[in-house]
Amino acid sequence: MGKAQATRSAILEHATDLASREGLEGLTIGRLASELKMSKSGLFAHFGSKQDLQMATVEAAAQRFYEAVLAPCQSLPEGGERLCGYCERYLDTLQQELFAGGCFWAAASAEFDDKPGPVRDAIAGAVGAWQRELARQAAAAGVEDPAGLAFEIYALGIGANTALRLLNDERGFARARQAIERRLPSPAA
Amino acid sequence: MGKAQATRSAILEHATDLASREGLEGLTIGRLASELKMSKSGLFAHFGSKQDLQMATVEAAAQRFYEAVLAPCQSLPEGGERLCGYCERYLDTLQQELFAGGCFWAAASAEFDDKPGPVRDAIAGAVGAWQRELARQAAAAGVEDPAGLAFEIYALGIGANTALRLLNDERGFARARQAIERRLPSPAA
DNA sequence: GAATTAATAGCACGATCGTTCGTTCGATCG
């Protein structure tokens, strides 16, 4: 890996956290550079434009989410078990704050759902893929309405995130887990 | 009502929509003024600072939400009926886009959950009050876990909003309604 | 209708935004 690639990765690592706190628009090149003790122009050279930086940040966030939630469950058999694994990992990472400023996707979704363009498409792609993967496992588990279950799991996760971050109420996670358990087919441990 | 009050109201009417699209930070005084064909300073004079404008906008959004969701249900008897009314109104207004840029509260929550200060407190106050009111009616209806039900209703609404706005998938609302009906005690009418 | 007050406009400020340019430093290679 060349030096440029290493620097770029370090930038994006920081950028995902900063964007989760300040939003993808609040993700300022000047601020990002100063926090990384780099010059604005030196940092900017790694990306041709702010939009490219945003796109790369979304990609990096998707990568981090994949490694924290999806990857550890790939060894589980498809269907109910992997679905359960997803749910546990999903809520755990939300609770443990995988991103410094709360769920990156909740912030990015709300911020860009009205701004057409490639950034919005990338966010929608990642969120949609996650829900489809949930639905795929639900279908393999024989659930009657897989997409509906995937929707509910996603919504409860976002709700728990809001409860924690905005209302300082950690009980949202217990409530989300309870609602999911109630909904799942009697789970195997 | 003096002229100033009327102008202020018109500004805030527009500001809530603009903020729902661009966020409370993206709610720029210059842009707001130009869209209203006012001078920046003329508009600014109605609020002492941008933070005051944001606070007033949050207040105006709360007022709009109250009139669209809470007010029409005040004639219903407390308990299950009013709770059902709330749910219908809540999802209907989300679906019909009470705010031009999707749910104001979803956007504001995600944007400010990491920024301590009076604006965040105002948002948290409004969101918390809505959930507590839902829980109050659930308790009056004899639900076993009123706060848990209120949490689920809120989360499903936000999820449906995201599905509609980000994923262009209107089915989120049907799924939210179905999940709520499944959860409610056999509803009257 | 004149005087007074309230509401809006015009202008300027420092700061910061994204972006571009020319330069310098450090490593790599012949």
Add this chain to the structure above:
DNA sequence: CGATCGAACGAACGATCGTGCTATTAATTC
């Protein structure tokens, strides 16, 4: 060693941000 090249820097650009001032218009009161 000297030549080359990629990475980072520093300065500057036009634009826009929030926020003060001062003037000018509009509304209200006598």
